[in-house]
Amino acid sequence: MTRLGYGEEMRRWRVAKYRECDRLINAYLSNELVTIITAGSKAEGLTCFLESDRDNLYLLKNVICLEAGINLYSIPDDLQVYRMDTQVYPGHCRLLLERQTSSCYEIIHNALCDNGNGDVLLSSSLLLDEFSSLSAYAGQLLTAYTGQRQLDVEQHKCVGPSSPHTIEGSFHGDKVLALRCLCPSVLHRWAARPRHWPSPVIVKKVVTLGAILTPVGFKGSEFKHMEWRINFNSGEAELVSNLNDTQAKVYVILKMIIKDIIKPTNKEITSYILKNIVLWQAERNPQTRFSAYSLLHWLHDGLRELRTAIAKKHMPYYMIPERNLMEACGINNRLHRKWVADITDMLEEGPGVILRLEKIRKAIVGSPEPMLWYSKTRMELEMLCIEETLTYSDFVLNSIRFRRREVLKEVRQRMIQEGGSVNNLLKFVNAMLK
Structure with missing residues (x-):
């Protein structure tokens, strides 16, 4: 991760x-x-x-x-x-x-x-x-x-x-x-x-x-x-930024599961529901229980909470528990049965469920050296892109763009060495940053 x-x-x-x-x-x-x-x-x-x-x-x-x-x-x-x-x-x-x-x-x-x-x-x-x-x-x-x-x-x-x-x-x-x-x-x-x-x-x-x-x-x-909805965006962002490493990764993996496996088409289940599951986990349990060794335990706990929320169509909002996030969510009987069954299968599958997630599976089975190079390059490209939006200095901007061109040249050379096609490097880089 x-x-x-x-x-x-x-x-x-x-x-x-x-x-x-x-x-x-x-x-x-x-x-x-x-x-x-x-x-x-x-x-x-x-x-x-x-x-x-x-x-x-x-x-x-x-x-x-x-x-x-x-x-x-x-x-x-x-x-x-x-x-x-x-x-x-x-x-x-x-x-x-x-x-x-x-x-x-x-x-x-x-x-x-x-x-x-x-x-x-x-x-x-x-x-x-x-x-x-x-x-x-x-x-x-x-x-x-x-x-x-x-x-x-x-x-x-x-x-x-x-x-x-x-x-x-x-x-x-x-x-x-x-x-x-x-x-x-x-x-x-x-x-x-x-x-x-x-x-x-x-x-x-x-x-x-x-x-x-x-x-x-x-x-x-x-x-x-x-009607208007009461939100606490800044407060919730502060709460998420104070999650520890394990809690944040549980949240990210749950989002991957929704996107890659559950695949709701009309936002019947949103990442916001998953965020609330993780926030409730954090509030109700001592922080010492959340460590790298317990990540899979909390992932499965989160999946169980999600299954219960879908089965009962009830998930209390972390900031205002009286508000039910699953109320009028649009889950019909067919999706209700399917998603409860799918999550049950994932729970029975145990730790192997994470191998269903393409990003994580590729990171696990990939060779260590290429994976390290890819990780370093992808993060540097992201940092350069974000830094570019933060500067109005021509000197700094030119330095950022020069370094990005150097990184892209390295990406192109690496692709050629690996026997890959370099027909559209920009498209490849965009895929790296997704």
């Missing part, structure tokens, strides 16, 4: 670099209406450069949402304020306009609705439609950030709260609009739970990182177009 780029050192390096990337882009775009935050597996440092989509939160700056009990007068006057009505499915809310400002974003104004009772609500579906139409604006931010020519950005159909896009045909990403949210009671309930993990210092930090709202309602709700 370490040779494949999932070691603790590489994981923490990625986390630090993507945080630096966010700092630089937001400093450069300080006058824009949003703050951009890297989220998902990239923020957690658990995927290679092109291995999965890059998720970015677009956090609107002059809007804030408050739970009941927070004094409105403690909020700066330049912020538009919405009050959270949580009398809906757990982990969701509706937003009632509490205080308007003299200047209001057009996309916000166009998403306001009158509920017929004198209240003004902010519609999640209307705001998502407004945001999705701003593809040109998103492209301008990307171009400004990279400091390059106008990028070729292809927009795709929205999936849930995310607006997917592809840059230059190779870089896949998701843009998710978000609103800042103050819900201290929810975070304090989470913090007060008895636990083995994380440490009190990390618990306190997660509480200070707060929450956001994303424009997606509960799937089974009649009024989902008016």
